[in-house]
Amino acid sequence: MPRLPALVAFLLALSPAAFAQPCQCIDQGDIKARIAEAKAAMEAYGAEIQKMSEQMMRTQSPLPYTRERREKLQGRVQGAINKVAAGRIQTAPTMGDNPGGTDNLCNVTIGLHPSATACMRESVRRHEEHHRQECLKTRTAGKIATSVRTGADRFERDGFQLTQYASEEMMGYSTEISFLEGELYRLKTACQPKREVRDYTAELRNRSQQGQKPADPVKGGLDTARKLLGF
Numbered sequence: 001m002p003r004l005p006a007l008v009a010f011l012l013a014l015s016p017a018a019f020a021q022p023c024q025c026i027d028q029g030d031i032k033a034r035i036a037e038a039k040a041a042m043e044a045y046g047a048e049i050q051k052m053s054e055q056m057m058r059t060q061s062p063l064p065y066t067r068e069r070r071e072k073l074q075g076r077v078q079g080a081i082n083k084v085a086a087g088r089i090q091t092a093p094t095m096g097d098n099p100g101g102t103d104n105l106c107n108v109t110i111g112l113h114p115s116a117t118a119c120m121r122e123s124v125r126r127h128e129e130h131h132r133q134e135c136l137k138t139r140t141a142g143k144i145a146t147s148v149r150t151g152a153d154r155f156e157r158d159g160f161q162l163t164q165y166a167s168e169e170m171m172g173y174s175t176e177i178s179f180l181e182g183e184l185y186r187l188k189t190a191c192q193p194k195r196e197v198r199d200y201t202a203e204l205r206n207r208s209q210q211g212q213k214p215a216d217p218v219k220g221g222l223d224t225a226r227k228l229l230g231f
């Protein structure tokens with residue numbers, strides 16, 4: 001009768017759920033690299049928000065989002081990401097976002113290089129899903145019409161402050177970090193090399209001369225008789 005825990009483990013390993021996981025053992029390096037990038041991005045946005053807040057306090061005036069301001073902000077954040085980037089994944093911004101994008105209709109585009117792994121795609125997809133949810137909160141037919149008419153993106157159109165844009169980005173990266181750290185924790189256990197269960201007592205038995213050649217009582221008795229009787 002097969003041992004039940006072993007059987008269950010075997011069946012789980014075969015289940016489709018095991019194959020459906022976007023991140024596998026081989027992705028652990030990518031995951032660590034992406035966490036470092038996301039943390040660098042969050043830190044950079046945090047510092048930018050601090051600077052913007054100070055500026056707004058000093059000037060006693062708001063700092064509205066404009067595409068020009070966004071580009072400059074993104075350039076500085078990208079610089080911070082590049083410092084820690086291990087070059088494992090393509091982080092070139094697409095549609096002014098990094099590295100996926102969410103348009104004014106709240107459609108998500110993942111602009112990763114075709115060679116990007118399912119694991120990295122999933123991380124970026126979750127980042128963009130955060131933007132999509134934020135986008136859907138304000139989407140109306142009227143606003144879409146305005147965007148189409150004026151060409152304004154949703155932050156411009158809705159009169160966002162630059163700090164609000166930066167906060168949404170921070171949350172996007174925070175979503176990625178939560179996902180990636182969870183995966184790293186899961187893989188740490190799942191990817192440990194399987195330890196062989198060895199029967200050391202059997203090994204000792206096999207190595208011992210006595211174990212290999214049990215004493216033959218008939219031959220032993222005969223030897224003793226030869227010694228005693230001298231033949």
Ligand SMILES: [Zn+2]
Nearest residue numbers: 097098169172
């Ligand atoms: Zn983003």
